[in-house]
Amino acid sequence: MSDLNLRDVRKSFGSFEVIKGVNLDIASREFVVFVGPSGCGKSTLLRMIAGLEDISSGDISIGGKRVNDLDPSKRGIAMVFQSYALYPHLTVRENMGFALRFAGVEKDAITAQVDGVAKTLGLNALMERYPKELSGGQRQRVAIGRAIVRKPEVFLFDEPLSNLDAELRVHMRIELARLHKTLATTVIYVTHDQVEAMTLADKIVVMREGVVAQVGSPLDVYDNPDNMFVAGFIGSPKINFVKGVVDSASKTKLKVTLPSYNNSAFDFPITASALKVGDSVVIGLRPQYFGTGGKQKFNLTVELVEHLGGESFVYAGNGSGELLTIATQSARGIKSGEKFEARFDASKALLFTEAGERVR
Amino acid sequence: MNRRLHRIMIYTMLSIAAFVSVFPFLWLIVGATNISPDILSGKATPGHALFDNFVKLTQQVDLVQLFYNSTKIAVIATALTLVVASLAGYAFEIFRSQLSDRIFASLLAMLSIPFAALMIPLFVIMAKLHLINTHTAVIIPTIASIFIIFYFRQATKSFPAELRDAARVDGLKEWQIFWHIYVPVMRSTYAAATIIIFMANWNAYLWPLIVLQTNEMKTITLAVASLLSAYVPDYGVVMVATTLATLPTLFIFFVLQKQFVQGLLGSVK
Structure with a gap:
């Protein structure tokens, strides 16, 4: 069993609270990604799980056992660091077998275990080299190998791909996903890269200023964000936010008009809301939701087009100063200054209160 | 043209600096081969008195004993200083707190106290501990070198x-x-510190002069100084003694030269 539970976990540095009461349940063999902007506390939370950072209050348990006061080496975890943290004075073989050596494992057993992992990761030819003689990708693989050799219950990855170039990052991402399937252990992975989060995770934990903003599957978090922060953080290019006003309100339906878009009207089915007529709201429209179909439309003027080959991002406005981002696969002929009709299906729009909470 | 002039200026400056640095060594070695009157008259060419000077030196002092004393003191003091200062530097940087920062600031402030002000209290302490005229008395005050602690603390900042x-995981x-982990990763810092500490201990003069009172306990540096204090010093003999006294530090420097430079530039790349 390698499930992991956090109960009201808090961390303060002096009077400054950086983790403000996190509750989280991670099931055995789950691939969980902590994602959020810099300074949101995701790495601190990972370090707290690892035991590298003391917790101020709350409980952390791994496999049903409370680990608050256990040394990192006794928690059944292994960690891969952003800078790889390979011991520069030791060879690849020595690096990989280091933890076992200090755990008192027999030399022959270490060799067998290290060789087995090296074979899995294709490191056999590099075993007698020193870290400085390896490329970034090879170092990363050695760091992962060092973690695997320990046979942990939970793997912790702290932004492991951020020092690699774009191509290698994609390659390593696929390798990591494959490795997770092979090893079938729990993985907690910290990143600020939402593409990594979306592609690798079974479950995404979006963090903001020391609290969990939302937990869910990647598509759930993308399609059904709880607040404007999550809607804005997940999804590339960033979701468009347009200010609106509640025009009429009933128990099951809200009608919202957009003053900056000729008072275009949107109907939102709701279950419960305290919103009243005249309240300010925000509508979220993902760039990918625009197309040639759909009943609703905005008449815009193109300001800039970015062609990425497969698709293009059109930045267009209606003179109000706000620019909308539209992702489209049929914009090759579009030029700046041209008129552009952005059609969309109003049912896909997301409604938020002015304070940023989702209205459902 | 401008660039060429620039290079000429740089090389001229470097040549002057190199000459100023190397000249004393040349003068020392040339002097060791000449007799005292020639040295005093400013003779700058090698002579034939090297062997005679060496024999005279061995008649005046017990060279083996002097080298043994100096080596013993320098090696033990260097080893102990490396252990104490690197542990202190590591702790001051890794376990930083307001209290440890204040202690460190107080230590740095102590650097400004001249040794002359510490000499008498130190002597009294050593006398009370019955350590006068022992090598222990020479070694003990050097071990907790504030400068070396500072050096290790600064170097530890580059330790990832x-x-x-x-390692904790x-x-x-x-x-x-x-x-x-720390010791092997920071080996160039240790190499640079070794040179600095070894040279300081090998060349130490004032404190050993105060606490070492018999000839059997004295170091090569004290012996060279005592040769000079004769009524009519034999400069040829002094030059041979000085040359011999310089050799171990030169040797250590050449052996650890690469790590020394790396250590001063920052040990972790």
């Missing part, structure tokens, strides 16, 4: 925090992290 974290205790 993630290496310590990785791998199950190492703090002393094991220090011994198995």
Whole structure:
């Protein structure tokens, strides 16, 4: 069993609270990604799980056992660091077998275990080299190998791909996903890269200023964000936010008009809301939701087009100063200054209160 | 043209600096081969008196004993200073707190106290401990060198925090992290510190002069100085003694030269 539970976990540095009461349940063999902007506390939370950072209050348990006061080496975890943290004075073989050596494992057993992992990761030819003689990708693989050799219950990855170039990052991402399937252990992975989060995770934990903003599957978090922060953080290019006003309100339906878009009207089915007529709201429209179909439309003027080959991002406005981002696969002929009709299906729009909470 | 002039200027400056640095050594070696009157008259060419000067030196002092004393003091003091200063520097940087920062600031403030002001209290302490005229008395006050602690503390700033974290995850205790990770990773810092400490101890004059009172206990540096204090010093003999006294530090420097430069530039790349 390698499930992991956090109960009201808090961390303060002096009077400054950086983790403000996190509750989280991670099931055995789950691939969980902590994602959020810099300074949101995701790495601190990972370090707290690892035991590298003391917790101020709350409980952390791994496999049903409370680990608050256990040394990192006794928690059944292994960690891969952003800078790889390979011991520069030791060879690849020595690096990989280091933890076992200090755990008192027999030399022959270490060799067998290290060789087995090296074979899995294709490191056999590099075993007698020193870290400085390896490329970034090879170092990363050695760091992962060092973690695997320990046979942990939970793997912790702290932004492991951020020092690699774009191509290698994609390659390593696929390798990591494959490795997770092979090893079938729990993985907690910290990143600020939402593409990594979306592609690798079974479950995404979006963090903001020391609290969990939302937990869910990647598509759930993308399609059904709880607040404007999550809607804005997940999804590339960033979701468009347009200010609106509640025009009429009933128990099951809200009608919202957009003053900056000729008072275009949107109907939102709701279950419960305290919103009243005249309240300010925000509508979220993902760039990918625009197309040639759909009943609703905005008449815009193109300001800039970015062609990425497969698709293009059109930045267009209606003179109000706000620019909308539209992702489209049929914009090759579009030029700046041209008129552009952005059609969309109003049912896909997301409604938020002015304070940023989702209205459902 | 401008660039060429620039290079000429640089080379001229470097040549002057090199000459100023090397000249005393040349003068020393040339002097060791000449007799005293020739040295005093400013003779700058090698002579034939090297062997005679050496024989005279061995008649005046017990060279083997002097080298043994100097080596014993310098080696033990260097080893102990490296251990104490690197542990202190590591602790001051890794376990930083307001209290440790204040203690460190107080230590730095102590650097400004001249040794002359410490001499008498130190002598009294050593006398009370019955250590006068022992090598222990020479070694003890040098071990907790504030400058070397400062040097290690600064160098520790470049020691990657993630290496310590990785070692903790791998199950190492703090002393094991220090011994198995910090020491090998920071070896160029240790090499540079070794040279600095060894030279300081080998060349130490004032404190050994105060606490070492018999000839059997004295160091080569004290012996060279005592040769000079004769009624009519034989400069040829003094030059031979000085040359011999310089050799060990030169040797250590050449052996550790590469690490010394790296250590001063920052040990972790």
